[in-house]
Amino acid sequence: xxLATRKKRGPFNPSAIIVNGTLLLLxxxxxxxxxxxxxSSFRPRFDIQTSGWWTVFPHREYVPVETIPLPEGDRTGVMxxxxxxxxxxxxxxxxxxxxxxxxxxxxxxxxxxxxxxxxQVWTWGSAWTLENYxxxxxxxxxxxxxxxxxxxxxxxxxxxxxxxxxxxxxxPSTVIPILIAAFAAYGxxxxxxxxxxxxxxxxxxxxxxxxxxxxxxxxxxxVRLNLNGTFLGVWLAHTGFGLSLATYLLYSxxxxxxxxxxxxxxxxxxxxxxxxxxxxxxxxxxxxxSFAIFQFxxxxxxxxxxxxxxxxxxxxxxxxxxxxDMVGSRGNDWHLLTAGxxxxxxxxxxxxxxxxxxxxxxxLSGSVKG
Amino acid sequence: xKRYLILTCLIAAVAILAACGGQASTPTAAPxxPTAVPxxPTAVPxxPTAAPxxPTAAPxxGDTTAGASAEAARAAGLTALADAYDGKLKGQVVTITGTQTxxxxxxxxxxxxxxEKATGIDVQYxxxxxFEGAITARFAAGDVADIxxxxxxxxxxxxxxxxKIINAADLVPMDWLEKNYNQSWLDMATMPAxxxxxxxGVWHRNSAKSLVWYPKKxxxxxxxxxxxxxxxxxxxxDQIAADGDTPWCIGIESGAATGWPATxxxxxxxxxxxxxxxxxxxxxxELKFDSPEVRKAIQTFADIWDNDQMVYGGRAKIVxxxxxxxxxxxxxxxxxCWLHRQANFITSFFPQGKKFGEDYDFFYxxxxxxxxxxxxxxxxxIMAATNDKPATEAVMQYMSTGExxxxxxxxxxxxxxxxxxxxxxxxxxxxxxxxxxxKDATVVRFDASDLMPGAVGAGSFWKGMTDLxxxxxxxxxxxxxxxxxxPASQ
Numbered sequence: 017x018x019l020a021t022r023k024k025r026g027p028f029n030p031s032a033i034i035v036n037g038t039l040l041l042l043x044x045x046x047x048x049x050x051x052x053x054x055x056s057s058f059r060p061r062f063d064i065q066t067s068g069w070w071t072v073f074p075h076r077e078y079v080p081v082e083t084i085p086l087p088e089g090d091r092t093g094v095m096x097x098x099x100x101x102x103x104x105x106x107x108x109x110x111x112x113x114x115x116x117x118x119x120x121x122x123x124x125x126x127x128x129x130x131x132x133x134x135x136q137v138w139t140w141g142s143a144w145t146l147e148n149y150x151x152x153x154x155x156x157x158x159x160x161x162x163x164x165x166x167x168x169x170x171x172x173x174x175x176x177x178x179x180x181x182x183x184x185x186x187x188p189s190t191v192i193p194i195l196i197a198a199f200a201a202y203g204x205x206x207x208x209x210x211x212x213x214x215x216x217x218x219x220x221x222x223x224x225x226x227x228x229x230x231x232x233x234x235x236x237x238x239v240r241l242n243l244n245g246t247f248l249g250v251w252l253a254h255t256g257f258g259l260s261l262a263t264y265l266l267y268s269x270x271x272x273x274x275x276x277x278x279x280x281x282x283x284x285x286x287x288x289x290x291x292x293x294x295x296x297x298x299x300x301x302x303x304x305x306s307f308a309i310f311q312f313x314x315x316x317x318x319x320x321x322x323x324x325x326x327x328x329x330x331x332x333x334x335x336x337x338x339x340x341d342m343v344g345s346r347g348n349d350w351h352l353l354t355a356g357x358x359x360x361x362x363x364x365x366x367x368x369x370x371x372x373x374x375x376x377x378x379x380l381s382g383s384v385k386g
Numbered sequence: 387x388k389r390y391l392i393l394t395c396l397i398a399a400v401a402i403l404a405a406c407g408g409q410a411s412t413p414t415a416a417p418x419x420p421t422a423v424p425x426x427p428t429a430v431p432x433x434p435t436a437a438p439x440x441p442t443a444a445p446x447x448g449d450t451t452a453g454a455s456a457e458a459a460r461a462a463g464l465t466a467l468a469d470a471y472d473g474k475l476k477g478q479v480v481t482i483t484g485t486q487t488x489x490x491x492x493x494x495x496x497x498x499x500x501x502e503k504a505t506g507i508d509v510q511y512x513x514x515x516x517f518e519g520a521i522t523a524r525f526a527a528g529d530v531a532d533i534x535x536x537x538x539x540x541x542x543x544x545x546x547x548x549x550k551i552i553n554a555a556d557l558v559p560m561d562w563l564e565k566n567y568n569q570s571w572l573d574m575a576t577m578p579a580x581x582x583x584x585x586x587g588v589w590h591r592n593s594a595k596s597l598v599w600y601p602k603k604x605x606x607x608x609x610x611x612x613x614x615x616x617x618x619x620x621x622x623x624d625q626i627a628a629d630g631d632t633p634w635c636i637g638i639e640s641g642a643a644t645g646w647p648a649t650x651x652x653x654x655x656x657x658x659x660x661x662x663x664x665x666x667x668x669x670x671x672e673l674k675f676d677s678p679e680v681r682k683a684i685q686t687f688a689d690i691w692d693n694d695q696m697v698y699g700g701r702a703k704i705v706x707x708x709x710x711x712x713x714x715x716x717x718x719x720x721x722x723c724w725l726h727r728q729a730n731f732i733t734s735f736f737p738q739g740k741k742f743g744e745d746y747d748f749f750y751x752x753x754x755x756x757x758x759x760x761x762x763x764x765x766x767x768i769m770a771a772t773n774d775k776p777a778t779e780a781v782m783q784y785m786s787t788g789e790x791x792x793x794x795x796x797x798x799x800x801x802x803x804x805x806x807x808x809x810x811x812x813x814x815x816x817x818x819x820x821x822x823x824x825k826d827a828t829v830v831r832f833d834a835s836d837l838m839p840g841a842v843g844a845g846s847f848w849k850g851m852t853d854l855x856x857x858x859x860x861x862x863x864x865x866x867x868x869x870x871x872x873p874a875s876q
Contacts, residue, residue, distance in 0.1 A: 062737070065711065104630055124720035126630035128608055158489045160496065160797045161813050170492050235527035244529050319516075324523050328487075328514045340515045341487040347641075348710060348734045349488070 057354035060145045064351045072141030078110070078119050078134035091126050098133065110134070148355035152342065156349075173330050175359060178338035182316060183363075184247055185326070185334055189254035189315045190308055196255070197262030198270075198304065202292050204263070205271035206278060216267070222260040230257075231324050238325065245332065250325045257321070258311050269303035270296060305374030313364050335360050451806045452566070453789025463559040464787070470780035476506030478777035483521070484535030484767070487513040490799065497794045501784055507777050518844075525550055532778045534770050535590070538836040539574060540843050542770055546577040546586045552771045553584035557779045558786045563588070566786060566805045574832050575768060588786040591800040592766030594820045595729040595833065596654050599713060601721045602747040610724070616658070616754040623696060626724050632698040634690060635716050635723035637707025638852065645848030647709050648855065649835040650763065651727065652847075655683035657761035658754040662829045669834045671842075671872050675850075675865040684854075684861060686754070691855060698723035705856040710735040717745070727751055729765065730801075730820045742816050750823050759828030765836060766803060839873050846871035 055069040071077075087095050094101050099114045107122035119134040155174035159167050203209075204216050234253060235244065243249035273296070281291050297304075319336040328337050339356035343349045452462035456471035469475060486494050491513040498509040512531065514520050518541060524530045525545055536542040545551050554575070555563065563572060567589065577586040598619075600612075610626070613619040626633040638647045656665050660679040667673040668680060675681075694700035698715050699707065710732075715722035717737050726732070733742070740746055753760055769785050771778050784790040788807035794800045795807065798814030801821055812818035824830065835843040850868045853859040859867070 065714065108630070125608070125626075126628075128629075129720065156488070158492050160493065162796060170496070172488065172492060232523050232526045235523060235529060239527055239529040323514065323516055323520050327512060327520075329510075329512050337515075341491075341513070343515075344488040344734070345486050345490040345513075346710065346731060346734065350710075 053354055053357060056351075057148050057358050058144050058146070059141070060143055060147065061351045063141065063143055064354070067141075074138055074140040076136050077139045078121075078136050079139070080121075080132040081118075081135045082133040084131045084133065086122075086129060086131060097131055107131075148352055149359070152339075152352055152355040152359055156342075173333075173338065175335070175338060175356075177330070178333050178335045179359075181332060182335040182360075185250055185254075185322065186312060186315045188247075188251045189258070190311045192251060193255045193258040193262045193311060194266075194304055194308060197259055197266050197307075198297065198300070199292070200259075200263045201266035201270045202288075202296050204267050205273075206291075207288065219260050219263050223264060227257045227321070231320075235324055244325065245327055245329070247326070247332070250322060253321055253325050254311075254315050254318070258314070262307050262311065265307050266300065266303055269300055273299055302374045305371045309368060309371050309374075312367050316360075316364050451787055451789050451792075452562070453784050453787025453806075459783070459787075462565075462787075463562050464783040466557070466776055466779035467783040467787075469776065470505040470507055470784075473506060475777045475780055477508070478506075478775070479508045479510060480533065480775075480777045480781045481510045481512065481531035482533045482535060482769075482781075483512045483514070483517070483524075483531035485513060485515075485517040485537055486511075486535070487515055493794055493797055493799055496797070497791065500793065501781075501790075505780065507780065509781060530772050532771065532773055532775065533781060534772065535767050536587070536770060537765065537767050538840075538844065539577070539586070539768055539832065540835075540837050540840055542586055542768060543577045544840070545770070546579050546584065549580040550772060551579070551584070551586055552774050553579070554587050554771065554782060555585040557771055557774060557782045558588055560585070562783075563786060566788075567803060568805065568830065570830050571766075571803055574837070587768040587770035588782055589803045590767050590769045590785045591791055591794065592764050592803045593729045593731055593801060594824055595650050595763040595765060596657075596751040596761070597728065597730060597748045597820065597823075598751050599716070599726045599728065599732065599746055599748045600724055601716045601745065602743070603745055604719070604721045605724060605747075612749045614749075614752055616752050619752055623690070623725070627695045631721070632696060632723050633725050634697050635712045635714075635726040636691060636697050636704050637709045637712030638704055638855070639706055639708045643844070643848060644705070645850075645852035646835065647712075647728065648851035649843075649847050650729070650833065651687045652680075652684055652851070653831070653834045654727070654751060654761075654763050655686045655754075656680065656834070657763060657829060657831055658758060659683050659686060661758060662761070662831060665831055665834070669837045671838070675868045676862075681861065681865060684865075688854070688861070701855060701857075705852055730816055731799075733816055734799075748816075748819070760826060761829035761831060762824055762827035763833060764824070764830055765833040841871055841873050842868060 052069045055072055056064050059069065059072070084097075087097055091104055094103055095107070097107065097111075097120055098118070100111045100120055102111045104122060104126055107120060110119045110121045112119055113133075117135070119136070121132045121134055123129050123132050153175050155172040158170045158172060160170055162168050200219075204212060204219075234256075238244040238249050243252070277295060277299075278291060281295055286294070317336060318334075319340065322334045322337060326332050326334065328341065333341075339353065339360060342352050342356055452458050452464060453467065456468045459465075459471060460468040482494075484494070491511060494511045494513070495509075498511075501507070502509055518538070521530070521534060521541075522544075525548070530550075534542075542551070563585065571589050572585065575585050575587055575589065576583050579586075600610075608629070610622060611618070613622050623633040636647070638645055640646055653665075656668060656679070659682050664673055664679050668675075673679060690696050691704060692701055697704060709728070713726040713728070713732060713736065716724065716726055717740060730748075736746065750760070750762075769782065771782050786804065788802055788804040788811070791800060791802040791804065791807070792811055795802055795811045795817070796813040798812075798817060801807075801817055801824070802811075807821075809818055809821055812821060835847050837843065838847065846868045850859070850864040854861060854864045
């Protein structure tokens with residue numbers, strides 16, 4: 017491969033340019049919203065609500081340099097102001113002065129407004145704040161008026177608790193299905209037992225069952241078992257929902273492992289358990305890691321399953337729910353979503369980047385022999 | 387080697403987390419309510435709700451209200467509440483679930499603090515952003531809080547029909563309810579259950595919607611006058627337009643609920659262009675959207691909305707502007723739009739530091755046809771009980787008294803529909819003024835879209851209005867589509 021590209025003089029051949037260009041465009045399209053979100057998360061509330069995040073980059077903007085009174089007389093037709101003639105509506109939009117240096121803008125209404133002379137200057141957004149992150153991480157403080165007129169400051173919930181809850185939910189919900197699925201995959205791949213095919217088809221068939229239809233029946237059972245609102249309940253739910261995909265993915269990897277290795281182990285007298293722990297697990301690390309990423313991201317970002325099985329009581333609430341609650345009953349604090357999203361993204365990013373080389377290897381698993 | 391390392395780390399993580407996780411989950415297992423027995427169809431003996439019951443409307447005078455002490459509660463017939471104040475229900479837990487989160491959830495908890503201290507009952511509140519979806523699953527699974535706070539009576543009606551709600555008249559004496567609520571509130575809480583109509587709950591808080599906000603300072607400086615009749619409002623709007631500005635700030639974008647502010651306008655226009663009886667028929671589905679009355683109501687405000695001279699940004703911006711951002715141009719200097727019709731909660735979206743009475747103010751959206759009086763469109767939260775434990779009963783009784791919302795009124799953010807609420811309890815001048823408007827009202831009607839079946843009130847009605855103003859459908863198509871979406875069982 018490397019040799020071939022070098023022969024064609026590296027990235028300068030047309031097909032490489034097209035490929036790289038397309039990739040670059042795709043990457044930009046995916047990354048720009050994230051960058052916008054990151055920039056917004058450091059901007060003050062008022063700025064977020066009134067101007068776009070791209071205004072933080074240097075750009076030319078009109079700023080008022082002079083204010084003059086409205087022209088006298090009839091203001092319905094075409095008027096002349098500083099050499100520019102236009103109607104009221106056009107002046108409201110802004111008219112460039114004849115010498116091209118200024119913009120003339122009518123502020124306010126026809127009767128009571130003023131005329132602003134604006135000049136174009138280079139500017140960039142300079143108002144940065146950590147307030148969003150402070151509010152997200154430390155919790156908001158609410159100033160609540162009491163009947164006697166005093167103001168009581170009530171601290172809101174912070175994110176720390178929710179972050180820990182999310183970890184407590186996510187890690188077991190990732191590890192349990194992987195362990196079970198690895199055993200199952202080994203069994204399906206290398207053990208001979210009656211009904212093997214039927215069971216495996218059942219597992220694959222379960223892949224297409226949407227989890228939403230299982231919510232109410234499972235919740236009903238949980239209520240009977242007193243599991244509702246517990247972390248154990250949500251681990252089991254995530255395990256169940258993730259298990260079919262995990263088994264299928266790991267099966268396709270484990271069944272591709274070279275037969276000879278396992279056979280020689282058998283001949284040496286190794287039991288199934290020894291083979292599984294000493295051979296299969298170490299050899300399938302790429303597949304395990306890639307599924308771990310899948311499951312981790314899915315559970316970390318999950319809202320629905322947590323909503324139904326844990327609920328939103330502050331002591332058990334997970335991160336997604338806490339962030340959703342943070343915007344307030346009517347969404348009046350939506351600007352906090354920017355910082356909240358970034359805080360919740362940090363851990364999945366770390367997990368992804370630390371495991372991603374396995375991820376790529378795992379996805380390719382079985383496609384190339386060797 | 388590295389692979390082993392990672393594997394070991396993973397396994398270690400399992401072990402550690404299994405350990406911490408186990409610990410963490412134990413305390414939370416506790417509050418799992420023994421509610422498991424979900425409100426058996428309630429048998430519903432006390433049933434003469436529909437009965438004579440003239441609104442006695444004699445608000446209690448004096449400084450002690452029925453909810454404030456054991457004696458007062460007993461005198462009003464609220465025995466469970468009196469028992470609670472006597473300490474007989476100490477240590478019991480009552481769970482409430484609803485839509486209030488964040489600051490409102492803090493207020494919810496604070497509102498019950500005095501009650502908890504006085505009675506020893508622990509009121510636990512759980513608020514969720516996805517209340518509507520979650521509550522349906524919870525009811526289906528039989529795992530629901532003792533009391534549910536419904537902002538949409540139409541949603542509550544579903545559970546009443548399934549027999550999952552206790553008749554509030556069994557928990558709170560009917561003659562007390564009749565004394566402490568305007569009859570129209572009781573009518574709105576009357577819903578069909580398997581064994582006949584019941585009082586589905588007690589009204590705890592409400593808001594008023596027929597309000598028009600304006601930037602007071604600039605408004606006065608421009609020489610505009612607050613209109614008291616529809617004609618004056620139209621004249622004001624024309625004057626603002628003649629001055630070269632757009633009078634109205636309108637935005638109806640609200641995520642999945644986009645379109646709801648337009649349904650509020652429809653309702654306000656219905657109340658102003660036809661009789662309350664027709665409004666009630668419309669809510670029940672007996673008066674079709676495709677009727678001259680409803681069409682006229684929609685047309686009345688569509689004439690304003692469709693006119694690019696009248697709406698900031700023109701009609702095209704209505705559907706894409708977030709309802710909370712819509713009033714923002716009103717606070718620019720000079721204002722870019724001058725009038726914004728919205729419920730009293732909109733103040734929480736106003737820019738920080740703006741003061742009521744200086745920077746902004748509001749007036750009552752005037753009536754159109756004098757024969758229909760001074761109607762006010764309201765919304766509110768109804769508390770429905772899912773069991774009849776004594777502590778639940780006590781909390782329900784408490785919430786039916788003004789005392790049960792008094793703290794919240796002082797802190798701001800709610801109005802109390804109870805008759806024994808006094809105006810000087812309101813800590814927020816906005817809400818005091820709204821309460822006065824409500825007192826003056828000749829007709830009070832609940833937000834129709836919250837009363838209609840969910841498929842319409844939280845579905846096709848929103849969508850139809852959005853289509854109408856985005857220009858993707860005309861009025862004929864919209865009204866027919868909404869009518870067609872009405873559930874057959876109604």
